[in-house]
Amino acid sequence: MEFNDKIPIYYQIKQYIYTEIIISHLSPGDKLPAVRQLALDLTVNVNTIQRALSELIDEGVLESKRGKGNFVTEDETILMKLREKVIETQLQHVYDRLAELQLSPEEMITALQNYIAKRKDDNHD
Amino acid sequence: MEFNDKIPIYYQIKQYIYTEIIISHLSPGDKLPAVRQLALDLTVNVNTIQRALSELIDEGVLESKRGKGNFVTEDETILMKLREKVIETQLQHVYDRLAELQLSPEEMITALQNYIAKRKDDNHD
DNA sequence: AACAGTGTACTAGTACGCTATTACATTATA
DNA sequence: TATAATGTAATAGCGTACTAGTACACTGTT
The missing domain is CATH 1.10.287 (Helix Hairpins)
Structure with a gap:
């Protein structure tokens, strides 16, 4: 994935996940790849993934289930x-x-x- | 002036000066406000102004005349x-x-x- | 019970943008 | 000639984004 060096990576990852949901690559209730896997896929550090995900969780777009994974909300x-x-x-x-x-x-x-x-x-x- | 905290201020200042030229608030050959004055107007540090201006100079949009000021290029x-x-x-x-x-x-x-x-x-x- | 896979938290270190401050170089002016 | 106004350069300090690494907590599976 290519990142714009003028905008924080974690912010661009948020946009990326928004996109995946909007174009239905991710559906309500879907499990996201593990944070370590996402870090590999996007070639960034786990902490940077976590920074993006934690904001999406705060926004209610994702739900975190400890030990299980992160999931797209089913809140319509x-x-x-x-x-x-x-x-x-x-x-x-x-x-x-x-x-x-x-x-x-x-x-x-x-x-x-x-x-x-x-x-x-x-x-x- | 309001800045987007996701994008470097110096970069937003570049956009601002582009705009001033495009909408003819600044014309070819015009002298810009002094860097210290710009810093006051935009409430940023002189170094941040300088960072923006030096890139505009590199691009040929502005010309710097030491002791005189910075000027919009007359290169059509x-x-x-x-x-x-x-x-x-x-x-x-x-x-x-x-x-x-x-x-x-x-x-x-x-x-x-x-x-x-x-x-x-x-x-x- | 042990293990693997998951999210979470913390520390340390690097890089960069921004600020504050000081100093210097050049030009115009009083 | 002295002074003011200009651009330029350099330093130190701060905050944030990012990386790397380690450790811990919870869940499911074997």
Whole structure:
């Protein structure tokens, strides 16, 4: 896994787990890989994994069962809003930044459309 | 100025200066406030300002004149591409993140449109 | 009961970003 | 020429992120 060196690794791991849940690679009640295994997979230290997981546990996204493992919560009210919340955070970020650069909402839409079109031309995907 | 504590302050200051140039609060050849003044304005240490400025100087966006001050470059080729480059970086970021979340390009557009509509409803601006 | 697999906690050490402070170099000005 | 204003450099100290290593607590299995 590639990490952005401007943002704490534990924070990026949180985003990664959000993603895994949102795209249903992890489902409610699923057991996560063991912390030592995650550390190997992501080539970071166990403590860094633990830092990320403990925050997710505090948020109620994960549940920890000592001796058993970490599990995706089965609390529907939390999971239902997760996708919407994560996506909205991204949109808010790009909106705020482009607004700083004095783009109008209409210009933001066309800028994104043009960017997507350009990617297709460049065989960017 | 408010800083995101997940990203280095010097890096956010770079973004701030990019913005000031792009929206023409700073024009080619303009003198920046003195480093000590900037430090006061942004309530950070002079060294942190210096860290940001030295990278902008390396990039050719600013020019340093010892004893005189720091100035926006008059090199048109650099400034011409600055706006496009900064905006594209933002679009790339949101595109990549939403693609991770398995949104199609079409869904990204409508998601942004809906977000903008929602902001208007909420009197968000 | 013993063992393996799990999460959790703690310590020590390294690196980096930031602050505070001091000093120095260059330029313009009084 | 002296002084003020500028950028530049260097040091020391602090907090946090990360790593490495060790130990402990709980659970399930043999």
